[in-house]
Amino acid sequence: MSPEARRKPERTFCSFDRIIDAVAADSSLTERLADFHPSLARLLNRGLHPETEEHLTLADAAHIAGVEEADFLAFVNCGAGKNLKKEARPTEREPDWLMSFRRKESAGAIPQVDVRLELSAGKEPFSKVMAFVDGLTDPSAFVLDAPFDPAPLRRILSRRGYVSHAEQSGKSHWHIRFFLDGAENPVFSADGISAKVWFEGKTQHIDVRGLEAPEPMVAILCAVDDPSCGDEMIVHHFRDPIYLRPELYERGWSYEIIPGDEDEVRLHLSRAAD
Amino acid sequence: MGAQMRLLPPTLPFRFFGAAAVMHVAVWLAGFWAAEGIPAFSGGPGPVLAVIHILTLGVFGMTAMGAAFQLLPVATGVAHRSLVPVRLAWWLYLSGAVVLFYGFATSIHAAMLIGGIVVAAGFMVFLAVVASLLRRARTLPLQVRFAWVGLVSLLLLVVLGLALIEDLARGFLPDHQFVGLAHLILAAFGFMGMLTMGFSYILVPMFALSANPPGPEGSVSFFLALGAVAVGVAGALVGSAPLLGGAALLGAVASAAYIRAMLWSLRNGMRKNLGLSFVLIKAAWLMLPVCLVMGGAAAFGMLGEHGPVLFTFMLLFGWLLTFLMGILQRIIPFLAAMNMSKKGKKPPRLSELAEAAPLKIHAFCHALALIAVGSGIAFDSSNLIRGGAVAGVVGALAFLWFTVTVLRSYRDYHKESDGGSAPLNSATPVSNPNP
Structure with a gap:
């Protein structure tokens, strides 16, 4: 039996599975990760913060490591691709708020937090960042310096209403700008689809009106697939999205139409009880 | 707007897809x-023309x-005004096609003419229904443009098709073969090609769960493909090899832009593992430029004696059939799943609707059939062609098995939830309190 075959975990992991589960299923994974992304491996070795542990998916890990998601999954599932190639990540589209943000930043008016030292020492930086955010006197904007683009942290902070923009300023230096954009903010999506999401109480709302097919479906599924998504969601659509049904059922969700405004079809999505 | 008139009673789309699977x-x-x-083969009625039309009318037209x-009502949000024309189109088209196949196979002119007229009537009803949907569509401008060109091509190919049948009896066309080639170009690239590309811009992002491709490739592929069809038809009608070669070149550039946009969707989609269906679809994408290059070469006589037949085979079986089989194996379970949501009854997951084995058998046999028949044409070996056809039959039976399995899952689901028969004649009701 080849070493690759021996490494093969008992189950096949997909993008939205947590990395902690993959590591638990394959003890050699942390060691193999160290070969191409030391920071990620150090994090896993020292133990993740419970919040990060809950949210760090394999897709995030691939994003952080800067490799193709499919290659990374092959690496995790069958030990393939020892020499994972880093992909040239496209520069993020600059949001409207970035120009004024940069001006304030140049004037020294934006608080900053740097977690590169913590990560190089193998420390979990999540608590430091959250304590920093909680302690901000003006929480409207801040900057994070990190050795990689922290996708799960950006997602977690988006639940608090933060939009963000990441820029690589060195080989192991990412500069991530966070901006509190009122009550609404775009879905954090790699596909560049901007649907508005917000919370009413504990229930997430997503408004996909104005998007062209199949983007409403993709935006909703992005939100549903997000590991931090709750068990229900309200969708503001312009019609009954019948294409969505099979995809939701596939994920163990269902929906019903509930009364909404005149110009919308409002859907109540709920995770089916097993 | 409610979903009822957009989501048709399952019996309507399934009868077309089921017929396509049987004709396959x-x-x-x-x-x-x-x-x-x-x-x-160099044209004219007989068994080979019957085979071509069982494929084009039976499989492609039905699909x-x-x-x-x-899909158009669901994607554009425009509902059918009535379902009577849809049913009428089915009966006209099916009955006409069967008579036409018989006429071609036996060279009986009356059967060809009657079959041709009835098929044309079915197509005209289809054209009117789709034109009505497209006229009212306010979204998806690119896809709608592709569909309009497809409809115009359909109209022209029907006229040329009827003229070709009548020419067999009266001999009024200046060159039967040239008009036959124009008919083929309109059918394969104008009607099917434009619809295939237009639907791809909806279906591929939908299946890959990606945003719509952002670049100019969509418009570029549309205008170049339109130009390619126009130049190709003109070249065929006047028998000009340079025009046909130019059309092939335009088509190849159009296909490159189209494939680039499709690959963008696959790269940027949330769903990375797209299964066997996309192996077929990607293979078809590869065969599209290959068959265009072959077409250009065949126009200049560079592919030898059997070049035109090999080109036609690659075009119809290599590109279009491979692509449609890949799309059909996605659409059929998807459509069944869309119609499976009853209160108090958990709908099955897409992955539970059908087994993977028949699709694996189909893909393997389809590839084998393409290689064997293609080689048979190139080396003038009817035994190789027969061997390939046997592989094709096995693959097609496996695909039919897959289709029946999905339909049976659908029937069982409704039987269990109703304690009675499946409501194939009504779309799953969706209560919509919004106007």
């Missing part, structure tokens, strides 16, 4: 029977009609 078996069976005459009737 018939194509390969007829191919086995007609093998002797395939390498040297295009089922997909357009069901």
Whole structure:
């Protein structure tokens, strides 16, 4: 039996599975990760913060490591691709708020937090960042310096209403700008689809009106697939999205139409009880 | 707007897709029977023309009609005004096609003419229904443009098709073969090609769960493909090799832009593992530029004696059939799943609707059939063609098995939840309190 075959975990992991589960299923994974992304491996070795542990998916890990998601999954599932190639990540589209943000930043008016030292020492930086955010006197904007683009942290902070923009300023230096954009903010999506999401109480709302097919479906599924998504969601659509049904059922969700405004079809999505 | 008139009663789209699956078996069976005459085919009625039309009308036409009737209303949000024309199109088209196949196979002119007229009537009803949907569509401008060109091509190919049949009796066309080639270009690239590309811009992002491709490739592929069809038809009608070569070149650039946009969707989609269906679809994408290059070369006589037949085979079986089989194996379970949501009854997951084995058998046999029949044409070997046709029949039967399995899952689901028969004649009701 080849070493690759021996490494093969008992189950096949997909993008939205947590990395902690993959590591638990394959003890050699942390060691193999160290070969191409030391920071990620150090994090896993020292133990993740419970919040990060809950949210760090394999897709995030691939994003952080800067490799193709499919290659990374092959690496995790069958030990393939020892020499994972880093992909040239496209520069993020600059949001409207970035120009004024940069001006304030140049004037020294934006608080900053740097977690590169913590990560190089193998420390979990999540608590430091959250304590920093909680302690901000003006929480409207801040900057994070990190050795990689922290996708799960950006997602977690988006639940608090933060939009963000990441820029690589060195080989192991990412500069991530966070901006509190009122009550609404775009879905954090790699596909560049901007649907508005917000919370009413504990229930997430997503408004996909104005998007062209199949983007409403993709935006909703992005939100549903997000590991931090709750068990229900309200969708503001312009019609009954019948294409969505099979995809939701596939994920163990269902929906019903509930009364909404005149110009919308409002859907109540709920995770089916097993 | 409620979903009822957009989501058709399942019996309507399923009858078209089911017929396509049955005709798919018939194509390969007829191919086995007609093998002797395939390498040297140069037009005219007979078994080979019957095989071509079982494929184009039986498999492609049925799939295009089922997909357009069901997918256009859902994608554009425009509902059918009435379902009577949809049913009328089905009966006209099916009955006309069967008579036409018989007429071509036996060279009985009256059967060809009657079959041709009835098929044309079915197509005209289809054209009117789809035109009505497109006229009212306010979204998806690119896809709608592709569909309009497809409809215009359909109108022209029907006129040329009827003229070709009548020419067999009266001999009024200046060159039967040139008009036949124009008819083929309009059918394969104008009607099917434009619909295929237009639907791809909806279906591929939908299946890959990606945003719509952002670049100019969509418009570029549309205008170049339109130009390619126009130049190709003109070149065929006047018998000009340079025009046909130019059309092939334009088509190849159009296909490159189209494939680039499709690959963008696959790269940027949330769903990375797209399964066997996309192996077929990607293979078809590869064969599209290959067959265009072959077409250009064949126009200049560079592919030898059997070049035109090899080009036609690659075009119809290599590109279009491979692509449609890949799309059909996605659409059929998806459509079944869309109609499976009853209160108090958990709907099955897409992955539970059908087994993977028949699709694996189909893909393997389809590839084998393409290689064997292609080689048979190139080397003038009817035995190789027969061998390929046998592989094709096995693959087509496996695909039919897959289709039946999905339909049976659908029936069982409704039987269990109703304690009675499946409501194939009504779309799953969706209560919509919004106007």
